[in-house]
Amino acid sequence: xxxxxxxxxxxxxxxxxxxxxxxxxxxxxxxxxxxxxxxxxxxxxxxxxxxxxxxxxxxxxxxxxxxxxxxxxxxxxxxxxxxxxxxxxxxxxxxxxxxxxxxxxxxxxxxxxxxxxxxxxxxxxxxxxxxxxxxxxxxxxxxxxxxxxxxxxxxxxxxxxxxxxxxxxxxxxxxxxxxxxxxxxxxxxxxxxxxxxxxxxxxxxxxxxxxxxxxxxxxxxxxxxxxxxxxxxxxxxxxxxxxxxxxxxxxxxxxxxxxxxxxxxxxxxxxxxxxxxxxxxxxxxxxxxxxxxxxxxxxxxxxxxxxxxxxxxxxxxxxxxxxxxxxxxxxxxxxxxxxxxxxxxxxxxxxxxxxxxxxxxxxxxxxxxxxxxxxxxxxxxxxxxxxxxxxxxxxxxxxxxxxxxx
Amino acid sequence: xxxxxxxxxxxxxxxxxxxxxxxxxxxxxxxxxxxxxxxxxxxxxxxxxxxxxxxxxxxxxxxxxxxxxxxxxxxxxxxxxxxxxxxxxxxxxxxxxxxxxxxxxxxxxxxxxxxxxxxxxxxxxxxxxxxxxxxxxxxxxxxxxxxxxxxxxxxxxxxxxxxxxxx
Numbered sequence: 045x046x047x048x049x050x051x052x053x054x055x056x057x058x059x060x061x062x063x064x065x066x067x068x069x070x071x072x073x074x075x076x077x078x079x080x081x082x083x084x085x086x087x088x089x090x091x092x093x094x095x096x097x098x099x100x101x102x103x104x105x106x107x108x109x110x111x112x113x114x115x116x117x118x119x120x121x122x123x124x125x126x127x128x129x130x131x132x133x134x135x136x137x138x139x140x141x142x143x144x145x146x147x148x149x150x151x152x153x154x155x156x157x158x159x160x161x162x163x164x165x166x167x168x169x170x171x172x173x174x175x176x177x178x179x180x181x182x183x184x185x186x187x188x189x190x191x192x193x194x195x196x197x198x199x200x201x202x203x204x205x206x207x208x209x210x211x212x213x214x215x216x217x218x219x220x221x222x223x224x225x226x227x228x229x230x231x232x233x234x235x236x237x238x239x240x241x242x243x244x245x246x247x248x249x250x251x252x253x254x255x256x257x258x259x260x261x262x263x264x265x266x267x268x269x270x271x272x273x274x275x276x277x278x279x280x281x282x283x284x285x286x287x288x289x290x291x292x293x294x295x296x297x298x299x300x301x302x303x304x305x306x307x308x309x310x311x312x313x314x315x316x317x318x319x320x321x322x323x324x325x326x327x328x329x330x331x332x333x334x335x336x337x338x339x340x341x342x343x344x345x346x347x348x349x350x351x352x353x354x355x356x357x358x359x360x361x362x363x364x365x366x367x368x369x370x371x372x373x374x375x376x377x378x379x380x381x382x383x384x385x386x387x388x389x390x391x392x393x394x395x396x397x398x399x400x401x402x403x404x405x406x407x408x409x410x411x412x413x414x415x416x417x418x419x420x421x422x423x424x425x426x427x428x429x430x431x432x433x434x435x436x437x438x439x440x441x442x443x444x445x446x447x448x449x450x
Numbered sequence: 451x452x453x454x455x456x457x458x459x460x461x462x463x464x465x466x467x468x469x470x471x472x473x474x475x476x477x478x479x480x481x482x483x484x485x486x487x488x489x490x491x492x493x494x495x496x497x498x499x500x501x502x503x504x505x506x507x508x509x510x511x512x513x514x515x516x517x518x519x520x521x522x523x524x525x526x527x528x529x530x531x532x533x534x535x536x537x538x539x540x541x542x543x544x545x546x547x548x549x550x551x552x553x554x555x556x557x558x559x560x561x562x563x564x565x566x567x568x569x570x571x572x573x574x575x576x577x578x579x580x581x582x583x584x585x586x587x588x589x590x591x592x593x594x595x596x597x598x599x600x601x602x603x604x605x606x607x608x609x610x611x612x613x614x615x616x617x
Contacts, residue, residue: 174459174460176461176464176467177467178470180473192524196524199581200521200522200581202615245539247525247526300522300544301558302555302559304557
């Protein structure tokens with residue numbers, strides 16, 4: 045029995061700024077551009093948007109500023125603290141706000157100068173703040189960056205299941221091929237397994253430089269409204285079948301307390317989201333899997349049942365996740381190659397894929413005409429996808445998920 | 451309020467931070483301490499204000515042996531902390547203490563992060579870092595009065611086969 049809210053809400057508009065490492069402007073200016081583009085995409089006027097949601101890590105512009113700039117008078121607005129795994133969760137919050145009658149159409153955005161202002165990697169502003177509270181148990185040991193927080197679980201995965209650096213590298217290889225057919229991608233050059241293995245170590249044995257995502261400046265926006273309203277808007281409605289998160293594993297902020305430490309929040313979210321959607325992993329045509337690091341992709345595919353626990357290394361290096369494969373992943377290039385947005389761009393990409401409007405190099409992409417000739421400078425539209433899934437992740441313990449259909 | 455500088459970091463350990471102040475007080479006496487619930491008696495790490503197993507708010511710091519084994523590790527080649535640049539590559543280890551392994555759930559353990567250091571408190575060489583290696587706590591006394599718990603290889607025979615990444 046599917047959930048009563050299944051297919052009751054839709055994503056009707058998406059938009060983003062350029063993915064760059066030199067935006068040269070404020071997060072406010074970028075947020076406004078992304079929201080405007082998403083409204084234009086949906087065919088909505090500012091008067092028809094009455095809800096705003098954003099998320100931030102003290103590095104963005106609040107939604108009231110964006111509302112003022114665009115002439116939106118919100119009936120509902122909120123700026124939520126959080127990074128990865130927020131995108132899917134905020135889509136759920138938007139549905140909830142609409143469902144209880146607080147508003148009817150919500151623009152969700154994330155704006156960040158993630159390279160030129162506050163780098164997530166932790167160099168600069170974040171690294172120089174005083175250390176207090178539970179960070180006293182980690183930062184004095186030189187442990188601060190997201191990768192370092194994840195690394196103990198990754199090393200254990202290599203030990204327990206024999207996952208190799210070569211398998212991990214294939215995630216980057218595949219995503220880079222996808223990005224090579226994405227004019228928006230910040231890194232469009234296809235890379236090889238050797239390129240990844242020859243890039244310098246960041247944290248051994250779990251990540252070379254090319255196993256790590258980009259840090260970029262960008263804003264992104266997703267607009268959610270009811271299916272009833274969606275039918276009268278510009279684009280083919282993309283239905284929200286199910287959403288879950290942010291959820292967590294046991295001991296959310298002490299993710300090493302209970303073994304297996306390779307078990308992530310997705311382990312607990314998976315049964316809930318598939319039950320809500322009324323489908324299983326085998327029904328999913330394309331995935332958007334949070335690729336902060338090549339390893340996060342491996343652990344999520346296992347947690348959500350796309351492969352058995354321990355077989356994620358095989359799954360990502362078997363051809364399944366590439367364009368033309370059984371279930372392509374991160375067809376835009378994701379965080380590893382397109383740009384870093386804390387999850388937003390992978391949802392935007394899946395919306396475009398389900399519309400048949402992947403903005404690749406095919407001249408007729410706007411009208412849904414694609415060559416399906418995958419490769420650099422070519423097509424990246426998946427043939428006729430019906431159902432897409434996003435898996436969001438932030439810190440070793442938290443996660444969120446979203447299933448969409450056309 | 452006690453504030454200490456270490457490798458360019460400013461560490462704030464006020465007395466009212468009862469989650470952490472006691473840990474560093476014991477460290478100054480060269481003892482590794484964890485929290486123990488005064489109601490159900492279980493040890494816990496991290497040292498929060500309540501027992502995650504019975505929600506009791508009554509606790510005490512209690513010294514432990516400081517012995518255990520490396521449960522997982524990472525060798526940091528690129529640090530985001532400028533004060534650690536002269537230390538790379540340095541190991542960070544997740545040590546599972548000998549006390550209360552697999553209690554109260556089969557997966558639970560007192561797993562503490564620190565650096566693996568040699569007898570001069572320098573980063574241990576990476577070829578000596580392995581999952582399963584036996585370690586013991588050592589205490590790094592800083593000139594400013596702060597003592598930082600660290601771990602070093604104890605030389606005891608491992609109880610399980612060692613694992614380390616093969617190049």
